[in-house]
Amino acid sequence: MFSVEDTEKIILDAIQPLTATETVTLDAVAGRILATPVSSELDYPHEDNSAMDGYAARSRDLSQATSDHPVTLNIIEEIPAGVAPSHRLDKGQAARIFTGGMLPLGADTIIMQEETEREGDQVKVFSAPESGQFVRKQGSFYQAKQCLLPVSIPIKAPEIAILAAMQCREVSVYCRPRITMFSSGNELVMPNETLKRGQLVDSNQYALKELVKQQGGVAIPLGIIRDDKEALKSAIAQAISSSDLVISTGGVSVGDYDYIESILTELGGTIKINSVAIKPGKPLTFATFPNCYYFGLPGNPVSALVTFWRFVAPAIKKLSGQTSNIEPTFVTAKTQQALKANGKRETYLWGKVSAIGGEYQFHLAGGSHSSGNLINLAQTNALAVIPVGETQISAQKTVTVMLIN
Numbered sequence: 491m492f493s494v495e496d497t498e499k500i501i502l503d504a505i506q507p508l509t510a511t512e513t514v515t516l517d518a519v520a521g522r523i524l525a526t527p528v529s530s531e532l533d534y535p536h537e538d539n540s541a542m543d544g545y546a547a548r549s550r551d552l553s554q555a556t557s558d559h560p561v562t563l564n565i566i567e568e569i570p571a572g573v574a575p576s577h578r579l580d581k582g583q584a585a586r587i588f589t590g591g592m593l594p595l596g597a598d599t600i601i602m603q604e605e606t607e608r609e610g611d612q613v614k615v616f617s618a619p620e621s622g623q624f625v626r627k628q629g630s631f632y633q634a635k636q637c638l639l640p641v642s643i644p645i646k647a648p649e650i651a652i653l654a655a656m657q658c659r660e661v662s663v664y665c666r667p668r669i670t671m672f673s674s675g676n677e678l679v680m681p682n683e684t685l686k687r688g689q690l691v692d693s694n695q696y697a698l699k700e701l702v703k704q705q706g707g708v709a710i711p712l713g714i715i716r717d718d719k720e721a722l723k724s725a726i727a728q729a730i731s732s733s734d735l736v737i738s739t740g741g742v743s744v745g746d747y748d749y750i751e752s753i754l755t756e757l758g759g760t761i762k763i764n765s766v767a768i769k770p771g772k773p774l775t776f777a778t779f780p781n782c783y784y785f786g787l788p789g790n791p792v793s794a795l796v797t798f799w800r801f802v803a804p805a806i807k808k809l810s811g812q813t814s815n816i817e818p819t820f821v822t823a824k825t826q827q828a829l830k831a832n833g834k835r836e837t838y839l840w841g842k843v844s845a846i847g848g849e850y851q852f853h854l855a856g857g858s859h860s861s862g863n864l865i866n867l868a869q870t871n872a873l874a875v876i877p878v879g880e881t882q883i884s885a886q887k888t889v890t891v892m893l894i895n
């Protein structure tokens with residue numbers, strides 16, 4: 491049995507990022523991973539412009555301005571945002587300007603409207619501004635041709651705004667990994683089927699489809715496969731030949747119908763992991779094929795989710811070409827309830843973490859923490875981690891907490 495730490499390392503060491511790339515437009519770039527660094531031909535700001543509504547002026551004309559002895563300037567034009575100025579400021583002149591308006595030649599400072607008094611075509615200024623005050627200088631935020639966005643980062647709303655602002659209308663991204671998933675089990679039915687005695691609805695596949703999409707993978711759900719070795723074998727053979735990664739749930743423990751590991755071996759896979767000191771999730775199975783990776787997650791609904799969050803999500807990130815922020819995020823929190831574990835496996839207990847008064851607090855979900863109980867997972871956002879060797883963390887003590895969404 492491998493420790494959680496060793497398991498994470500074995501999995502991440504085995505995963506080689508996909509190298510295929512494609513070009514996508516701005517509208518389709520959300521959630522994708524950049525395959526080449528992006529730069530722009532534009533400076534940002536594109537020109538010197540004003541950060542305030544007020545007046546553009548020459549600071550040297552105003553060096554003697556005080557509240558008792560204001561300096562009066564002649565207004566020669568008005569410059570709203572989007573309109574290029576048509577005059578150069580000479581001695582004693584100002585231009586009415588609005589936020590985002592381009593600085594006229596000759597101007598080197600902006601005086602806020604609130605600090606002036608307007609009289610017809612003139613404006614009184616009551617203090618001496620510094621040169622450069624409220625001026626957003628051309629290229630001061632970004633200089634053309636420098637690296638704008640580095641390779642291997644996920645594109646989210648801020649990056650989309652940056653690409654749009656800098657007219658990078660098409661970018662090269664890594665192709666999304668194709669991730670096939672299925673549930674194994676004779677007891678499983680679809681949510682719309684009438685339940686016979688002893689049957690259970692396949693909930694795992696619904697959760698996994700969503701989680702795979704959240705990680706940027708293309709989810710290819712195969713549905714439910716019976717615990718029939720030949721049926722399973724042909725489904726798995728087909729899945730590994732047509733996807734980058736396969737995720738199944740169920741059939742990885744020691745029961746008579748738990749066929750996954752033997753099938754993976756028969757199909758030529760290398761079993762890297764088949765047992766982990768984690769609760770829930772002990773029989774997690776991970777295998778590699780020449781062009782595909784395989785995660786056999788335990789069938790219990792919480793075990794499937796916990797092992798996905800802990801091991802599969804980082805693997806998908808690495809496979810997708812991401813190079814940083816791959817591992818889950820852990821924070822230290824004060825637990826509001828006592829947490830119990832058996833001390834033998836690293837134990838993950840689900841609940842809710844919130845930031846209160848400058849510290850994280852962890853609230854354990856009420857009800858059973860059985861790996862068969864998915865009901866009290868609702869509205870949770872964190873897993874408290876109790877290390878091997880510890881059987882209890884008292885209320886108000888600190889605990890490491892893994893964020894799950």
Ligand SMILES: Nc1nc2c(c(=O)[nH]1)N[C@H]1C(S)=C(S)[C@@H](COP(=O)(O)OP(=O)(O)OC[C@H]3O[C@@H](n4cnc5c(N)ncnc54)[C@H](O)[C@@H]3O)O[C@H]1N2
Nearest residue numbers: 673675691692693694740741742743748772788789790793
């Ligand atoms: N003798 C032992 N028995 C078990 C051990 C063990 O070490 N020795 N390990 C237990 C642990 S821990 C886990 S976790 C489970 C893992 O079981 P499998 O991965 O083999 O999964 P199944 O046997 O197929 O099912 C287990 C459980 O989960 C339900 N299930 C399965 N698939 C789904 C699904 N798609 N949606 C919802 N629920 C599902 C299934 O009905 C079973 O109740 O093994 C323990 N046993």
Ligand code: MOO
Nearest residue numbers: 770771772793861
């Ligand atoms: O390790 Mo299992 O996932 O507890 O039921």
Ligand SMILES: [Mg+2]
Nearest residue numbers: 741743745748
């Ligand atoms: Mg089983």
